[in-house]
Amino acid sequence: MKTSIATVSISGTLDAKLRAIAAAGFDGAEIFENDLLSTHLSAREIAALMAELGLACTMFQPFRDLEGLPDANRVRAFDRLERKFDVMAELGADLLLVCSSCSPQALGDRERLVADLAEAGDRAAARGMRVGYEALAWGRHVNDHREAWALVRDADHPALGLVLDSFHSLARGIPSSSIGDIRADKLFLVQVCDAPLLDMDYLGWSRHFRCMPGQGELPLDDWAEAIRRIGYDGHWSLEIFNDRFRAGSASGIALDGLRSLRLLEGGITRAVSTSGCLPEKARPTGVEFIEFAASPAEAVTLGTMLRALGFRPTARHRSKEVIRWQHGTINLVINCEPEGLAHSFDVVHGASVCAIGLTLEDVPGALSRADALRIARFNQAVGPDEWPIPSVRGVGGSLLYLVDAATREAMWTHEFPHMLEPMGPATLSGIDHIAQTMQFEEFLSWQLFYVSLLAMTKTPQLEIADPMGLVQSQAVETADGAVRFTLNGSLASQSLSSRFIQNYFGAGVQHIAFSCPDIFAAVDAAIAAGIERLEIPRNYYDDLEARWGLAPDLIEAMASRDILYDRDGEAEYFQFYTRAFARRVFFELVQRRDYAGYGAANAPIRLAAQARHKPEILD
Numbered sequence: 371m372k373t374s375i376a377t378v379s380i381s382g383t384l385d386a387k388l389r390a391i392a393a394a395g396f397d398g399a400e401i402f403e404n405d406l407l408s409t410h411l412s413a414r415e416i417a418a419l420m421a422e423l424g425l426a427c428t429m430f431q432p433f434r435d436l437e438g439l440p441d442a443n444r445v446r447a448f449d450r451l452e453r454k455f456d457v458m459a460e461l462g463a464d465l466l467l468v469c470s471s472c473s474p475q476a477l478g479d480r481e482r483l484v485a486d487l488a489e490a491g492d493r494a495a496a497r498g499m500r501v502g503y504e505a506l507a508w509g510r511h512v513n514d515h516r517e518a519w520a521l522v523r524d525a526d527h528p529a530l531g532l533v534l535d536s537f538h539s540l541a542r543g544i545p546s547s548s549i550g551d552i553r554a555d556k557l558f559l560v561q562v563c564d565a566p567l568l569d570m571d572y573l574g575w576s577r578h579f580r581c582m583p584g585q586g587e588l589p590l591d592d593w594a595e596a597i598r599r600i601g602y603d604g605h606w607s608l609e610i611f612n613d614r615f616r617a618g619s620a621s622g623i624a625l626d627g628l629r630s631l632r633l634l635e636g637g638i639t640r641a642v643s644t645s646g647c648l649p650e651k652a653r654p655t656g657v658e659f660i661e662f663a664a665s666p667a668e669a670v671t672l673g674t675m676l677r678a679l680g681f682r683p684t685a686r687h688r689s690k691e692v693i694r695w696q697h698g699t700i701n702l703v704i705n706c707e708p709e710g711l712a713h714s715f716d717v718v719h720g721a722s723v724c725a726i727g728l729t730l731e732d733v734p735g736a737l738s739r740a741d742a743l744r745i746a747r748f749n750q751a752v753g754p755d756e757w758p759i760p761s762v763r764g765v766g767g768s769l770l771y772l773v774d775a776a777t778r779e780a781m782w783t784h785e786f787p788h789m790l791e792p793m794g795p796a797t798l799s800g801i802d803h804i805a806q807t808m809q810f811e812e813f814l815s816w817q818l819f820y821v822s823l824l825a826m827t828k829t830p831q832l833e834i835a836d837p838m839g840l841v842q843s844q845a846v847e848t849a850d851g852a853v854r855f856t857l858n859g860s861l862a863s864q865s866l867s868s869r870f871i872q873n874y875f876g877a878g879v880q881h882i883a884f885s886c887p888d889i890f891a892a893v894d895a896a897i898a899a900g901i902e903r904l905e906i907p908r909n910y911y912d913d914l915e916a917r918w919g920l921a922p923d924l925i926e927a928m929a930s931r932d933i934l935y936d937r938d939g940e941a942e943y944f945q946f947y948t949r950a951f952a953r954r955v956f957f958e959l960v961q962r963r964d965y966a967g968y969g970a971a972n973a974p975i976r977l978a979a980q981a982r983h984k985p986e987i988l989d
Contacts, residue, residue, distance in 0.1 A: 371635045371647070374428040374607035375627050376400035376561070382620040384409040388419055394624035395744065398426035400607055401461060413460035420462070428605045429502065429533075429559055430458050431467030437486040438476040438511060444486070451490060455497045465500045465558055467533055470509035470518060478511040484525050491527030502533035502558040507541050507572040515539050516548050522556060531558035534597065535609065537565060537576055540588040549596040557602050561609040562634065564588050566831065580610045582630035584638045584821050585814045594634055595642050606631055618811040626815050629743045633822040648743075651825040652736030654728040654853040657801040658773040659701040660882060661725035663712035668721035668952065669693070669704050675951050676702065678899040679884070679959075680797050680892075685786035689753060694786045698796035700884065701782075711750060711769065722954050723879035726764065726804065727771035728824075728853060729778055733760060736772050736823070743822055757781050762823075765806045765816055766877035797892040802885040802960050803845070803854035803968065808877035813842060813859040816877075820846040820855060834973040836860065841977075845968060856968055881947075881956045889944040889961035893931045896959070902949040904956075904979050906932045934972040941965040947976060 373396045377387045384405040391399050399420070406413065420427055433454055436447050454466060468490065487503060494501045505518035512518055515534055522532050532552060539546070564586030565579050583590050594606075608627045615623050636648030664672055673683065673695070681697040691706040705712035705724065715724040730736050737760055740747065746763045759781070764770040773781065808816055820826050829845040840860060847854040858880070886892040897903065911929040914920065918937060928935060934945040943965040950956040960969075 371631060371644070372397050372603075372605040373628060373631050374398040374400060374426070374559075374605040375624065376402055376429075376431070376607060376609040377405045378402040379608055379610035379612075379615060379627060380620045380623045381616050381618060384416065385411060385419060387620055387624075388416070388423060388425060390620040390624040392423035392425055393621060394628045396425065396624070396628060398428040398605055398607070400429040400431055400467075400609070401427060401463065402431060406457070406461070413457055417460065417462035426605075427461060427463040428607055429465045429467050430454070430461060430463040433466055433468045435471045435473040435476065436468050436490060437483050438471050438478065439473065439486075440475060440477065443473075443475055448489070448493070451493060455494070455499055458499060459497065464498065465502055466494065467559075468501050468503050470503070470505045470512035472506065472508060472510050474510070476510050480521075483511070483521055487521055487530055488525040488527050491525060491530035495527070495529035500529045500531060500558060502531050504533040504535055504561075505538055507538040507576065513538075514542065514544055516544065516551070519552050519556075523553075531556045533557075533559045533561060535561040535563075536588060536590060536593055537563050537580060537609075540590075540593060541565065541572055541575060546589070546593040546596040549593070550600060552600055554601040554603075557597070557600070557604065559604060560597055560602065560606050562590070562594075562606055562631070563608060563610050564590060564630075577611045578613055580612050581615075581814055582608065582610065582626055582818055583634040584630050584818055590634060591638050591640055591642055598643055606634070614811050614814065618815075622815060625744060626818055629745075629822055630818060632743055633818075638821075639827070649735045649739040650732075652730050652732065652739060652772070652823060653825040654730055654848055655775055656729045656852045657804070658727040658729045658771075658778060659703050660723055660801070660804070660879075661703040661705055661712070661727070661769075662721060663705050663715040663719075663724035664721035665716055666691075666706050668716070669706050672704060672721055672951055675901070675948070675957075678896055678901040679948075679957060680794055680895060680899075682791045682794050684790055684793060685782075686788040686790060687785060688755060688787050693790070694782070696793050697798050697884075698793070699800055700798060711748075715768070719876070719878060720954060721952050723768065723804075723882075725761070725769040725771055726879075727759070727773045729773045729775045731775050733772045733774050737762075740823055745819065745823060757785050764819075765808060765879075768878065797888070797895050798884040798886045798959070800885045802883040802958075802962070803847075803856055804879055805856045805858060805881045805883070806877065807858045807880040810842065810859040812877060813844075813857060816857055817844060817846060824853075825849070826853070826855075829967075832970050834970060834977070836974070836977045836981075841973075843968075843970070843973070851966075879955060881958055883958035883960050886959055886961055889933060889946060889959055890927060890931065892959050893933060893946050896946075896948075897931070903932050904947040904949055904976065905982075906934060906975060906979055910934070910975050934969065934975065936965070936967070936969045936971050938965055938967060943967065943969050945969050945972060945976075947979075950980075 490501045505515045563580040564583045567587045681695040683693045684696045685694045695702040748761045759771045761769040761771045826846045831844045834841045843858045845856045915925045936943040942963040944961040946959040948957045
């Protein structure tokens with residue numbers, strides 16, 4: 371795949387954008403006119419910079435309102451066209467994007483449209499250039515790529531071709547099968563974006579909500595496959611308009627962009643004809659462990675909280691100040707080493723989750739896919755007697771360890787030979803989900819990280835009411851629910867999630883949910899052992915009884931234990947929250963009865979309860 375990105379997609383000055391695009395590994399870039407107009411560098415200097423960076427200038431864009439104008443306006447439009455060709459000559463660009471006209475003066479006479487496009491082709495050819503015609507979803511007379519292709523086909527000029535943009539076609543629901551009518555030699559460029567499915571005007575939707583392939587809900591796999599099927603071998607170029615991206619890091623957004631094109635090449639949601647160009651998505655079979663970084667003093671306090679939840683310190687590492695805590699099949703690790711990544715993590719954040727280990731069937735394949743997606747590996751010194759576990763960089767500088775499912779038991783036996791306490795009775799059955807909080811601008815980036823590397827799908831985005839603002843939340847999960855992450859971010863500076871980031875100095879794990887077969891027994895055991903729980907108002911339970919018609923004794927059983935409840939049809943969900951440890955992380959106990967969600971209806975209640983404890987600036 372030849373990769374490109376429009377400079378409008380990322381933030382910064384034009385020269386800074388181009389450097390970020392080149393550093394990310396793109397083959398080329400579309401120059402957006404406003405970026406060129408606002409730079410102090412000349413078009414020739416931009417051309418020289420692109421040559422130095424090894425970037426092809428894939429297109430200059432956009433040119434608006436050319437075709438179908440009355441005679442007096444038409445002369446002026448073609449004069450403008452010649453001026454743009456002058457700029458392109460200095461820029462080293464040979465392709466100009468001409469958008470279908472939106473002018474209220476444009477006429478819909480088809481013969482006039484064909485003649486105007488043919489003349490544009492004549493003028494471009496005289497300059498050794500080409501014109502790519504694109505149907506805008508909100509075009510006045512041409513808003514469908516089928517009509518745009520018919521005009522290009524009938525104009526029949528070698529310097530005139532088509533530009534296909536995924537948004538303009540898929541937002542209008544145009545069947546991708548119609549792409550099969552387009553000749554590959556007349557398809558000059560393919561522009562790609564994704565978007566959430568929204569019920570709003572096309573222009574506003576396009577200008578503010580486009581996102582990278584894999585971050586939205588458009589059926590891009592079918593669309594891209596239809597383009598491949600006709601034999602297109604040109605550039606695939608991202609064109610993203612998104613307020614969040616404009617506020618983000620140019621280098622980070624550019625890298626996400628390249629990653630998203632690689633994901634599209636291999637298939638976003640299913641295998642496609644080019645799937646073999648990228649190793650298969652890694653399939654996690656479970657969360658093998660969660661590692662906390664902590665000082666010795668913090669480890670004692672955290673251990674007290676874990677004991678109340680039924681965990682026991684079962685083994686010590688063979689050579690490091692690292693303790694394995696177990697409860698049934700759940701493994702937590704507390705790392706108190708005085709040097710290394712965990713120590714650095716503790717210095718910056720305090721006691722917190724510094725790593726997560728996922729069990730995989732094919733670790734080498736996962737690493738190869740990570741490399742292809744330019745996901746950074748983390749390499750650290752491994753002692754001669756230590757078990758090497760490969761890892762990649764995760765949320766907030768944490769690590770995501772890739773544990774070989776075939777050797778996991780041998781790993782634990784080798785690494786933790788010094789036995790401490792036996793496990794106690796098991797009231798918890800596993801790790802249900804891990805909640806990570808991040809800057810709002812990072813939200814889509816980490817969503818892309820998970821769905822591009824791992825065989826995980828995303829749930830619909832939700833907006834949850836925090837007492838101090840809205841929180842955006844979305845889950846990524848394996849098909850069998852063995853691994854689930856919930857991602858949370860907020861633009862409201864005083865929301866609990868935003869204050870967590872401020873206090874924590876970055877993104878990280880905010881809470882861990884443990885599953886249990888009997889939440890009432892698990893909560894009773896935790897309360898008896900001294901766990902501090904989050905108090906839920908009585909008003910909540912009065913409403914719960916009225917809303918669901920639950921038996922009074924069940925309502926009282928939940929109210930006396932501060933257990934929350936949600937239902938989806940006949941499926942039920944029970945939730946219990948602890949108070950926060952060290953103002954950073956808290957724990958949740960859940961019981962699912964065929965319930966697939968995460969209790970979003972209860973999130974405002976939980977957030978309001980946590981807001982009562984202002985020092986616990988956690989979401």
